[in-house]
Amino acid sequence: MLLGVNIDHVATVRNARGSIYPSPLEAALLAETHGADLITMHLREDRRHIHDADVFAVKNAISTRLNLEMALTPEMLDNALAVQPADVCIVPEKRQEITTEGGLDVLSQQDKVAEYTLKLTAAGIRVSLFVDADKQQIQACREVGAPVIELHTGAYADSTDKEQRQQQLARIEEAAHQASEMGIIVNAGHGLNIHNVTPIAKILAIHELNIGHALIAQAIFIGLPQAIEQMKTTIFRARSIPY
Ligand SMILES: CC(=O)[C@@H](O)[C@H](O)COP(=O)(O)O
Numbered sequence: 001m002l003l004g005v006n007i008d009h010v011a012t013v014r015n016a017r018g019s020i021y022p023s024p025l026e027a028a029l030l031a032e033t034h035g036a037d038l039i040t041m042h043l044r045e046d047r048r049h050i051h052d053a054d055v056f057a058v059k060n061a062i063s064t065r066l067n068l069e070m071a072l073t074p075e076m077l078d079n080a081l082a083v084q085p086a087d088v089c090i091v092p093e094k095r096q097e098i099t100t101e102g103g104l105d106v107l108s109q110q111d112k113v114a115e116y117t118l119k120l121t122a123a124g125i126r127v128s129l130f131v132d133a134d135k136q137q138i139q140a141c142r143e144v145g146a147p148v149i150e151l152h153t154g155a156y157a158d159s160t161d162k163e164q165r166q167q168q169l170a171r172i173e174e175a176a177h178q179a180s181e182m183g184i185i186v187n188a189g190h191g192l193n194i195h196n197v198t199p200i201a202k203i204l205a206i207h208e209l210n211i212g213h214a215l216i217a218q219a220i221f222i223g224l225p226q227a228i229e230q231m232k233t234t235i236f237r238a239r240s241i242p243y
């Protein structure tokens, strides 16, 4: 199982003071040295954390691969075509949200998603769709020709009730199997931390996890290398592989 380290919230701290540190680029390079299999960054339309220059700087300096998260807009399509990341993950955005609240509604905008998927694919960029663990949405992902999906694990991560969490987990597991049987590569992420990642990491149909907020938060106390190492150990243990 691969670990994508999302460095958005390094930029959140930097932007809080309008300073030049902490540097998302430095975080990306450090993350790679300490076990990140890829770097994920979300260039939000409002640029609240990652800025355009960060994306170019990281893309040009890393030796793994960049997974660029972006909204389904013409501006973001142009950005992605200019940056040429290995992967683009198309996510929904709402202006007032604190974080990405749900998955992309592929079902209601299949033509548009298919058009973006085609353009990005033609440019050599692999497309992933950030969706909820929902049967119809996954079927729609197949219909638009997406080679990869990322299942939104936020509802699972946020459940405080044990039964609800089990239900969310079961939905994720079912969706992962459904997509994987269709030949779609399945990733997952959002709200994962060392306390809740194990049941998700045990789902063998899931290929990659993208984790950001919890890693950057933990890095404040134990450092980024140690936070990544701790996460990788937890994930590998869940898969019964030593790390
Ligand atoms: C799409 C997604 O899940 C990530 O981008 C992540 O949530 C970090 O960005 P925000 O915290 O700005 O949503």
Ligand SMILES: NCC(=O)COP(=O)(O)O
Residues within 6 Å of the ligand: 006, 040, 150, 188, 189, 190, 191, 192, 210, 211, 212, 213, 214
């Ligand atoms: N796509 C999910 C992601 O990149 C990281 O989400 P989070 O761990 O910051 O909630």
